[in-house]
Amino acid sequence: MDKYECPCGYIYDPEEGDIENNIYPVVEFKDLPEDWVCPLCDAEKEYFDLVD
Numbered sequence: 001m002d003k004y005e006c007p008c009g010y011i012y013d014p015e016e017g018d019i020e021n022n023i024y025p026v027v028e029f030k031d032l033p034e035d036w037v038c039p040l041c042d043a044e045k046e047y048f049d050l051v052d
Contacts, residue, residue, distance in 0.1 A: 004029045004048040008041040011051060 001014040012018065012032075017025040018039055023032060029048070037044055 001026070001028055003051040005051050006038040006041065006043050006048050008038060008043065010038050010040045012048065 003014070004012045006012075012029055014028050015025055017023045017027055018036075021036065021039060023036065029045070032045060034045070038048075
């Protein structure tokens with residue numbers, strides 16, 4: 001599963017999810033709700049880049 005990085009440095013890892021925002025492990029980045037934002041800086045999904 002691919003990881004995505006926010007400009008602030010937060011990395012969304014689908015193996016960990018975002019439990020504080022009710023995103024459970026194994027939810028891939030593309031399957032996150034459209035209104036999901038970075039838990040650190042509130043950046044929208046469009047600003048995240050795929051981690052190589």
